[in-house]
Amino acid sequence: MTQKKDLSEKVAALFSLKVGNISAELVEPGRKYFCQDSRLMDDDEVADFSAEFMNLIVALLASKDPTNQGSPQFHALQMFFTGLSQKVLVRGGHVEDVVRYTQQLQQTLIAALEKDSGIAFTQSRSVLLYFTTVFNELIMAVFRAYLEEKEQALFAQEQELRETATPITEIWDGVLTLPIIGTLDSSRTMLVMEALLNRIAKDHAKAVVMDLTGVKNIDSQVSHHLIQMVRAVQLMGSEAIITGIRPEIARALISLNINMSDITTRASLSDALKEAFRRMGIHVSQKAD
Amino acid sequence: MPLSPALSRKRARGTGTRYASITIMPIPGLHLTQIGRDDFLLEPSRGLDVSDHDRLIESIIERLLGARASRLYYDLSTQAIIDPVYYNWLNKLARTAQAINVKMVCVHMQPTAAFALVQFIHEIPAFETALDISDWQSSQMIAPRQAKR
Numbered sequence: 001m002t003q004k005k006d007l008s009e010k011v012a013a014l015f016s017l018k019v020g021n022i023s024a025e026l027v028e029p030g031r032k033y034f035c036q037d038s039r040l041m042d043d044d045e046v047a048d049f050s051a052e053f054m055n056l057i058v059a060l061l062a063s064k065d066p067t068n069q070g071s072p073q074f075h076a077l078q079m080f081f082t083g084l085s086q087k088v089l090v091r092g093g094h095v096e097d098v099v100r101y102t103q104q105l106q107q108t109l110i111a112a113l114e115k116d117s118g119i120a121f122t123q124s125r126s127v128l129l130y131f132t133t134v135f136n137e138l139i140m141a142v143f144r145a146y147l148e149e150k151e152q153a154l155f156a157q158e159q160e161l162r163e164t165a166t167p168i169t170e171i172w173d174g175v176l177t178l179p180i181i182g183t184l185d186s187s188r189t190m191l192v193m194e195a196l197l198n199r200i201a202k203d204h205a206k207a208v209v210m211d212l213t214g215v216k217n218i219d220s221q222v223s224h225h226l227i228q229m230v231r232a233v234q235l236m237g238s239e240a241i242i243t244g245i246r247p248e249i250a251r252a253l254i255s256l257n258i259n260m261s262d263i264t265t266r267a268s269l270s271d272a273l274k275e276a277f278r279r280m281g282i283h284v285s286q287k288a289d
Numbered sequence: 290m291p292l293s294p295a296l297s298r299k300r301a302r303g304t305g306t307r308y309a310s311i312t313i314m315p316i317p318g319l320h321l322t323q324i325g326r327d328d329f330l331l332e333p334s335r336g337l338d339v340s341d342h343d344r345l346i347e348s349i350i351e352r353l354l355g356a357r358a359s360r361l362y363y364d365l366s367t368q369a370i371i372d373p374v375y376y377n378w379l380n381k382l383a384r385t386a387q388a389i390n391v392k393m394v395c396v397h398m399q400p401t402a403a404f405a406l407v408q409f410i411h412e413i414p415a416f417e418t419a420l421d422i423s424d425w426q427s428s429q430m431i432a433p434r435q436a437k438r
Contacts, residue, residue, distance in 0.1 A: 197400030
């Protein structure tokens with residue numbers, strides 16, 4: 001432990017002396033991963049954040065206890081990598097590049113220190129171990145940033161899907177169709193039902209055809225929501241016709257022990273539309289020439 | 290959406306019924322209007338107190354009996370939320386009306402009210418529902434609902 005501390009102090013001392021030399025070398029991995037093929041950054045930017053990285057690592061090594069991963073200096077270093085990976089990901093870079101960059105940075109740093117100090121760090125397990133621990137932690141920060149980014153993207157997509165997955169269309173005067181796609185959960189049913197009921201009031205819709213062809217999974221909770229939706233439509237004074245019921249959905253619906261006698265179902269969308277027409281007194285016939 | 294007099298007159302002529310609109314005696318919190326030979330329109334006003342439903346129902350049924358009505362339209366356009374208390378009142382009125390062979394049809398139920406109602410009812414209500422009066426009348430002409438409720 002004391003030996004490691006001594007080494008760190010030594011390293012810090014060396015660092016502050018030969019900042020110019022090392023920073024030039026630290027820029028190289030950044031150039032390699034972010035400038036060449038991917039063109040994510042320009043040279044100045046790489047030089048800037050390499051210098052920032054060096055200041056941060058010098059600050060860490062100069063801190064009271066460089067091995068303490070809870071120190072503000074270490075936290076600053078983690079934040080630096082979080083910010084860096086966010087920047088790269090936003091610009092369309094891969095997380096792999098950032099990880100490889102971090103590994104390369106570790107090797108470059110050790111090699112540079114070795115060269116400048118004349119001490120064979122590669123022989124010293126404690127120093128190597130120390131740097132490995134530090135950089136592992138930094139790679140973790142990179143991955144956390146990556147996961148956060150992915151989660152945000154997923155959440156945004158989910159939101160978008162929610163909004164676009166319930167297109168209510170008027171296919172005939174007073175006839176609405178509602179294709180239900182994906183999974184119906186409580187919060188989504190509320191949204192769909194609210195939109196549908198408001199639409200019925202606004203368009204004065206006499207019939208609503210609910211198409212379940214796109215419903216993936218159905219359980220008793222979902223069936224319950226569906227029945228509620230049908231009942232609400234009926235209460236508004238409109239007709240609800242369900243279509244696109246697959247065998248497993250039929251099974252789930254009857255398992256609820258709900259009286260289905262007043263719920264109209266049809267095999268296909270066209271049959272449902274015909275039923276809506278029949279109830280509205282509309283006759284569609286081929287034009288006789 | 291209350292029927293405009295012109296529209297109602299037109300419809301009354303079309304179906305051969307005489308249009309009449311007479312209010313005999315006021316029931317507190319309610320407007321009960323005859324809108325055709327057999328049809329009555331019930332419009333609740335802001336001051337309606339449904340906790341006193343027995344007396345209200347009696348007054349309404351008396352009027353319906355006196356005019357030999359066969360249909361009662363209940364206008365729900367001002368009712369944003371239907372809670373269990375209000376639902377019980379509607380159901381009781383509908384069942385009493387059934388007892389004297391009057392069909393009750395709730396019209397203009399608001400989306401918010403329908404939304405609230407399905408959260409707690411488990412049975413099929415005693416009243417029928419329709420978007421509005423003309424919608425219900427035309428659907429009756431096409432195919433009398435096969436005792437849907």
